[in-house]
Amino acid sequence: MRLTPEQVGERIRAARLAKGWTHEELARRMNANWRTVQRWQKGKLPRLQTLLRLADVLGVPHSYLIDDVESVTSVADFREALADLTARVEALTRAVAALEDGSQETRESPLRQVVGSAS
Numbered sequence: 001m002r003l004t005p006e007q008v009g010e011r012i013r014a015a016r017l018a019k020g021w022t023h024e025e026l027a028r029r030m031n032a033n034w035r036t037v038q039r040w041q042k043g044k045l046p047r048l049q050t051l052l053r054l055a056d057v058l059g060v061p062h063s064y065l066i067d068d069v070e071s072v073t074s075v076a077d078f079r080e081a082l083a084d085l086t087a088r089v090e091a092l093t094r095a096v097a098a099l100e101d102g103s104q105e106t107r108e109s110p111l112r113q114v115v116g117s118a119s
Contacts, residue, residue: 008051008065013041015058029057070101 003011014028016037027034030053036046045051055062 002067003065005045008045009041009043011060011065012037012054012058015060015064016041019058026057030054 016023019026021029023034023037027037030037030050040046040054048056051065055065094112
């Protein structure tokens with residue numbers, strides 16, 4: 001999903017503010033006029049090469065100013081990791097309950113399942 005020019009401008013602004021920079025500071029680092037920085041932030045974007053250099057100066061990935069895919073991937077990865085962690089916690093809970101019951105037969109099996117899946 002492509003970002004709109006206004007969304008890119010907002011991301012430029014957010015990255016600039018995260019650095020604690022004024023328009024003038026970013027302009028100085030980009031060898032541009034501070035009004036140019038303001039225009040970028042309002043959605044009047046520069047050429048691609050300048051946009052990529054801008055990402056480098058701001059210390060953000062190039063894709064942050066070009067494409068919105070990265071955030072979706074991050075959320076999907078987070079959900080997958082959370083589901084895996086939840087399953088492991090549930091298995092550990094069952095293993096602890098089995099140990100509390102004192103059942104010799106289930107003592108080793110559930111713990112091996114949890115320890116084995118952690119690797």
